[in-house]
Amino acid sequence: MKLFRLTLATTALINLGVLSSAYALDLYVDTKTKQIFAEPGPGRVHMGTYEKSEKSAKTKAPQSVLVAPAQTPAHEDRTAETEHKPAGDRLVRLREKAEKEQLKNQVSVLEERVKEVEKIHGNFDDRGLHWSTKDGNFSVSMNGRIQPASQYNFINDPDPAFGASTANELNSGMNIRRARLGIEGTFYKIWDYKFEYDFSRGNGTVGSGITDAFVRLNHTDALSYKLGSFKEPFSLEEAASNRYLTFIERHMSVNSFVDNPNTYKTGIGVNYAVKRFQTGVAFQTEPIGGWSSASTSVNANGNQNRNNGSGDTGWQGIGRVSGRPWMIDDTKFFHVGVSAGHTDVNTQYRADGTMVGEGQIGGGGGMSFFAFPGTNVDRTNILNTGNLSTGALSDPNRRQVTSYDRYGAESWFVYGPFSAQGEYLRTNINGVGYDSEHLTGYYGFVSYFLTGESKAYHVRNGAANRIKPNRPFHWNGTGWGAWEVAFGYDYIDMNSGVIKGGRADMVRFGLNWYPHSNVKFQANVIHMLDINTAGTPTANANGYSGGAGARTHGWNNGDLSAFLTQWTIDF
Template sequence: MKSFRFILAIAVAINLCAISSTYALDLYVDTKTKQIFAEPGPGRVHIGSYVKEEKVESPPVSSQQVLADSAKKTESTESAPARQNQATEVANKALPERLASQVSVLEERVKEVEKIHGNFDDRGLHWSTKDGNFSVSLNGRIQPASQYNFINDPDPAFGANLPNELNSGANIRRARLGIEGTFFKIWDYKFEYDFSRGNGTVGSGITDAFVRLNHTNALSYKIGSFKEPFSLEEAASNRFLTFIERHMSVNSFVDNPNTYKTGIGVNYAVQRWQTGLAFQTEPIGGWSAASTSVNANGNQNRNNGSGDTGWQGIGRVSGRPWMEDETKFMHVGISAGHTAVNTQYRADGTMVGEGQTGGGGGMAFFAFPGTNVDRTNILNTGNLSTGALTDPNRREITSYDRYGAEAWFVYGPFSAQGEYLRTNINGAGYDNEHLTGYYGFASYFLTGESKAYHVRNGAANRIKPHRPFQWNGPGWGAWEIAAGYDYINMNSGVITGGQANMVRFGLNWYPHSNVKFQANVIHMLDINTARTPITNTDGYSGGSGARTNGWNNADLSAFLTQWTIDF
């Protein structure tokens, strides 16, 4: 019975399929009875869809048509590889373009990520934009120093004066922090502050504070506070000096009057020569013998009858007439400057800064013996303006003229350097008085390095050891020895500032290009201050004359050290 039903279902399905060529039939089987159904139901599983195909008779084909179809197939078969090759060639040509497009997109994304990038180099911590339009560098230096006086024998002080002896000890010689950079490629700027400078007055801590326009790679103009262009040793940063302190004549005639002055300047520098010219007024702040303001903040405040600001025109020309390469050259140069000085007087004709060496007008020159912790002046001209307007013996400095000649010879690890400086004093009560000084020294690198040259400054630059120091490696850094002679004479006519000469010896170790250790021994050969008055007269006050006089024929020798760490 079951077999009959199954056969009947199959017959019905076949008949239904024959009714229409477009009819599709879905069939289901009952899992228990094994019956076939055309509709879904409980226990039924779909077994497929069935569609009737009607046979369509094709029209007869002629022999010509067969030949034509055969030719088309042959042509298609033969042209298929050609079309494939053509498609491959087009794809190969398009591939580099697609890759270039993808690389361009990646580069744009990288540029977006790296518009500003930073690094550490000789300029310190440096950041800049990828297009070079803007940059900024954070830099600084710290110089811990020590001084031990193993011969220290001036005359004893008397009365209410303080002791004449120099003091041993340690301090932070300089602690500077600065920022510099560029904007729109042709402009740059620099601001630097020294936290150990200026006897605690805020304004005096400012050193560089200027903006510069670089007209070309060689020619530039700047405005603000910057170093006056004078002297080979002064042009070099204190980070790159051979000895711990500059020589007495450079300190007295350039550094102590504060070489950082406010004004405008122009500089032209190429590889073989450079020149700098400047028109400047007084330094920022009150710490300086060149400060004529009656106020504690110096030139930052000209109120209360401080008078007009002093000014100067100054310049330096230097170059390397002989040069084989950067390790073998001869440098020569000259400097000159004229400085106008104001002296302030009260309504009754008395001088405001009588006896002072800074503030209230006038000018004084003084020198310390190359020491770095106790830099007490053992030579001192006193204020070169002294006496009331009604005093027939009064003296008033109205200006001074400075001149300098310099030479520097470098031949591999050997170097020799020297300068001569002269300052002429002009004004009421003076007749051709002049102060002079000179120095010379030689140095040698035991490890083979050479002195480096700073083209824009025309002076010494950073030393880079051939083998920087390594704790567990072969490098010991660079080692340099040096010896020199130093002389200054501030006795001339009515000026009785004293005369001295000395020798100094140095050992320098450069473990890395940004770290330097220096050890110096200084020894005074002769000190002549017999003409300096011991009373507070003739431009001296506060016992400064008595102190200078107390060093006449005195003996002094000291051992100095200093670390320089800069970034």
């Protein structure tokens, strides 16, 4: 290739020297084709200015050659002397060789200049705005998403509130479900990093917070180690980004047992992933100290995000194993997996044995689990266990949750445009006053792409990935994007032993439109089939505060149906 470039450059220079009548000549090289031109143009880099020198040899006819203009006086004197001395063939060959070497050096310098120009390049793709060095040692991407949402409750019939309690009905309206901005990239090829901030993580009092903030060492293509704040490895639906969910909101059991207790925790994790098998384990915790937006707290009335939602958790060990035992290709496979985790819970007591924060919203530790009915604007809880730590240390009837264990089983079948997915989750409650109490939930749904696409698979996460339409939407009608329909069933039971959090089930209908791979529109209809909260106490006692028990009780046998929409625009 270098010999070809040298020959091409030499031929062009000689031809230009013969044809040009100017004493000085500017030459330009095309950075892509490496052709040399006498005029500037798009994609051409200036090589330098060259002079024409007439030289003759005894055995050859007069000819014109081009030499570089930068010559020393001594060199010019030697040139003048040689013009008056007879020169043999050997001298001519030496001169030609020197000129070729000089031209070769100039081409090498030019190539280095081109490499410098191409060292850093940027582009826009699924990762967002992306820049990287040509050697691959460093890269950085800016990414983000915004999700405007709406909710209209066309059936909204719980029992009316009584006394000073908050109204039980859910509100219709609009909000920004999520608004995130982040950066991620690599350094020295084997390290990568990610930082993401959500400016609108919910419609509660704490509406923003950090999601991911970690550094990862990629030991091999399959094995990696992660340090920082990141999602705990648990559940198929939780492992998928909210950008790639089939329905607008995750299912009730996933929200209650995984998402609400703050799925983003700080710690260290190990992940191993190949095309047909993934496993991830992590040792994580939440910050210690006073109640803050960074440590979860008891949320009596809902309307707060997962970073302020459930309790004061300590260290946890958690892991997930998944894979595709049957697989024809990326559009035809069967995925299965299991998850398990143990989480410690902190409960704070005063010197006199009374519980800190008893009867208040937040500040005393403990743990509560709650569920909202798949809505995306007013996500107020209709099921609530109350604080599972209640009563003073001297109270013979006190309850204190010291830890909880979570288990999950998952399956996912994809065959071309058809997909079916389901999970079963269980949370066992451990501590004083508890004897085998457990909370359970499961869901299942099917979906079908009317335009022939297939669900995409994220190998490292072992979960759903970005959908790329076969024919992206165009205003001229040549493409209409991807269209998907879905139907699902959702069930959760938080009544067990002394726990009276309620039980509910529902159905969902979904229509998804993907005009482009970075844009999605979703329309859902949800309908509650049954809500059973008859056992939930109405008084602010037994772990309930702020009227939470009365509100949950007010939804017993209530009716709720809603129409939801959401746009997802990400880069």
